[in-house]
Amino acid sequence: MSAVSVKPKLAVWKFSSCDGCQLTLLDCEDELLAIAEGVDIAYFPEATSAEVEGPYDVSLVEGSVTTAHDVDRIHEIRERSALLVTIGACATSGGIQALRNFADVREWIPLVYASPEFVSTLETSTPIADHVAVDLELRGCPISKAQLVETISALLAGRRPRLPTTSVCIECKARGTPCVLVAGGAWCLGPVTQAGCGALCPAYGRGCYGCFGPMESPNMDALARRWHELGASDADLVRALRTFNANAPAFREASLDRE
Amino acid sequence: MSEATREIRTDYLARVEGEGAMLVRIRDGALEEVQFRIFEPPRFFEALLRGRRFSEAPDITARICGICPIAYMASSAQAMERACGVELPEQLRLLRRLVYCGEWIESHVLHVAMLHAPDFLGYDGAIELARDRRDLVELALRLKKLGNELMRVIGGREVHPVNFRVGGFYRVPAEAELRALVPELEWAREAARELEEAGYDVTVAPPSGDASHWSVRAEGSRVVDETTIVAFRAWFERLAADHAGEYDGWEAARTP
Numbered sequence: 001m002s003a004v005s006v007k008p009k010l011a012v013w014k015f016s017s018c019d020g021c022q023l024t025l026l027d028c029e030d031e032l033l034a035i036a037e038g039v040d041i042a043y044f045p046e047a048t049s050a051e052v053e054g055p056y057d058v059s060l061v062e063g064s065v066t067t068a069h070d071v072d073r074i075h076e077i078r079e080r081s082a083l084l085v086t087i088g089a090c091a092t093s094g095g096i097q098a099l100r101n102f103a104d105v106r107e108w109i110p111l112v113y114a115s116p117e118f119v120s121t122l123e124t125s126t127p128i129a130d131h132v133a134v135d136l137e138l139r140g141c142p143i144s145k146a147q148l149v150e151t152i153s154a155l156l157a158g159r160r161p162r163l164p165t166t167s168v169c170i171e172c173k174a175r176g177t178p179c180v181l182v183a184g185g186a187w188c189l190g191p192v193t194q195a196g197c198g199a200l201c202p203a204y205g206r207g208c209y210g211c212f213g214p215m216e217s218p219n220m221d222a223l224a225r226r227w228h229e230l231g232a233s234d235a236d237l238v239r240a241l242r243t244f245n246a247n248a249p250a251f252r253e254a255s256l257d258r259e
Numbered sequence: 260m261s262e263a264t265r266e267i268r269t270d271y272l273a274r275v276e277g278e279g280a281m282l283v284r285i286r287d288g289a290l291e292e293v294q295f296r297i298f299e300p301p302r303f304f305e306a307l308l309r310g311r312r313f314s315e316a317p318d319i320t321a322r323i324c325g326i327c328p329i330a331y332m333a334s335s336a337q338a339m340e341r342a343c344g345v346e347l348p349e350q351l352r353l354l355r356r357l358v359y360c361g362e363w364i365e366s367h368v369l370h371v372a373m374l375h376a377p378d379f380l381g382y383d384g385a386i387e388l389a390r391d392r393r394d395l396v397e398l399a400l401r402l403k404k405l406g407n408e409l410m411r412v413i414g415g416r417e418v419h420p421v422n423f424r425v426g427g428f429y430r431v432p433a434e435a436e437l438r439a440l441v442p443e444l445e446w447a448r449e450a451a452r453e454l455e456e457a458g459y460d461v462t463v464a465p466p467s468g469d470a471s472h473w474s475v476r477a478e479g480s481r482v483v484d485e486t487t488i489v490a491f492r493a494w495f496e497r498l499a500a501d502h503a504g505e506y507d508g509w510e511a512a513r514t515p
Contacts, residue, residue: 048386
């Protein structure tokens, strides 16, 4: 083995998104300079104009695919990346812009843009994994800072990051928040949503709105029964499922079933 | 292309929010063409808000931008409140202003120190700047963190806070949570003042007469001694050399 240690090359890519997930990396105020010592930030236009050629050891990909050009671009990025990690609801499920998948986007263009001829867009917003193989995904709208730091540290140490796959309910119990769905009567998506945020919304006295997307095998029917007991209609549940992870398969199917 | 034609092409503007490219063409000293292209894909927020409940507007519009979500949450909440004829009590209005101040601090420090300062100081980015001036970058990060702390304490998290609703908040912070921020706010006020005093007023003038160089004049007030004079000179000379320019010394007006 060579005695010279070469720092792994990290690249950060943006597709259709709000920039909030890549900002989470710059929001690691206490860790940022240490991370920059551990990795070579080779491509991250939000933070630096320096550009180091690939291939890259780790690519963090934010955003969903909504243009023909981006379909080509994600394939090129995949080819140049040893590990590809998608960050956030847009990249992992299509984001809020995937609401177009339930409508006709051609009808939307002239509603929003005065000169529709300048607008080029696909009819769907799709997650990165619909186009290329993804090695790891970080959920959330936005992602959790703790999960991002854990993931980068784990990849540097050559181990798998510890990311929960349980529901938000477990995190509510862990932080001692009384159940807002059972005891509080709030419309809460926590029982079907993947943990990772730290059960933030219930701690603020509101129901979880599902920004980490569906957990593994969610029991949608049981959730719907409880929501109905609390006076919610199917339309209310459909709206709740159609936000930032509307296109995630479990949420999409449950909302289409109740439409 | 004739010798008198210059083209400045940037295919991807770095350190800005969103995505854009720019092309500038100059012929015989006159601007011939400017193209600014935004290839940030459209997301159609106005259209996807149709058919939603009024109460959903703040959380949905927040996703327009992860760097300034409060701007969208506050304006959409205010729009809904005005439509409903609701006026916020003074305390809630102030709390909203406070969380907005948190966003201003976070977003402005991000822009000034991490997105723009590298251009003015000749670095690729803040991380590269930190190799020479770690103190400056650490100061900026600490200020930025304070803005984020305000967002987190009042809003629940830094990006897309969860505590904002039409009519106020889901939960008001405990007094102790806000008081805990006071020492850092006091430090930040002092730090911001010092940072401002360290700045220069910069004037840039195009070549005039026979001169072929642009002139850049930096004005500032300093208390000087033998060491600082040497340090200022070295800093300006390095800055000029980095940009293929020359430093022509300085003029000082002495105030007693």
